[in-house]
Amino acid sequence: MNWRSHVLIGIIFAIIAVLILGTRDTITIILFGAIGGLAALVPDLDHDTSKGRQLLDMGFIGFSFLSAYGSKCGSVVCLPNLEQVSGIATIFFALVGVYFVFFKFFKPNHRGITHTILATIVFGVLMYFFAGLGIAVAGIAGYFSHMVADQHIKLI
Numbered sequence: 001m002n003w004r005s006h007v008l009i010g011i012i013f014a015i016i017a018v019l020i021l022g023t024r025d026t027i028t029i030i031l032f033g034a035i036g037g038l039a040a041l042v043p044d045l046d047h048d049t050s051k052g053r054q055l056l057d058m059g060f061i062g063f064s065f066l067s068a069y070g071s072k073c074g075s076v077v078c079l080p081n082l083e084q085v086s087g088i089a090t091i092f093f094a095l096v097g098v099y100f101v102f103f104k105f106f107k108p109n110h111r112g113i114t115h116t117i118l119a120t121i122v123f124g125v126l127m128y129f130f131a132g133l134g135i136a137v138a139g140i141a142g143y144f145s146h147m148v149a150d151q152h153i154k155l156i
């Protein structure tokens with residue numbers, strides 16, 4: 001199944017989930033639908049050419065740069081001097097290196113652990129702690145929809 005179908009099914013699952021919870025605010029329903037659509041891409045992070053991985057790769061590169069820049073310049077925008085530039089480069093390449101080493105050597109098999117009920121629960125718990133119950137429910141619905149669409153649901 002291609003990523004567009006996964007996103008669409010994730011959106012539908014998340015909207016159904018928040019409607020069941022009693023949400024009637026249009027903006028909230030749209031937001032939760034978008035979260036469900038993104039969450040539906042997460043299980044295929046175990047696949048190098050998946051849309052989720054492409055987004056995460058680019059997102060992580062941006063995140064690494066902003067983290068490296070922020071660690072040398074603080075929260076303000078600064079024009080770094082030469083010493084700061086070398087510090088930013090060091091942190092940036094260290095973060096990107098760890099990320100790519102992880103996916104090179106520790107990536108789970110395709111449709112392995114990421115396509116399980118256990119992974120859905122872990123994902124939901126993480127979402128709950130970082131973003132709260134509503135977003136976690138939308139995320140779980142989107143994540144779960146991926147396995148339903150793949151017709152590949154395992155417990156662990």
Ligand SMILES: [Zn+2]
Nearest residue numbers: 043044146150
């Ligand atoms: Zn999949």
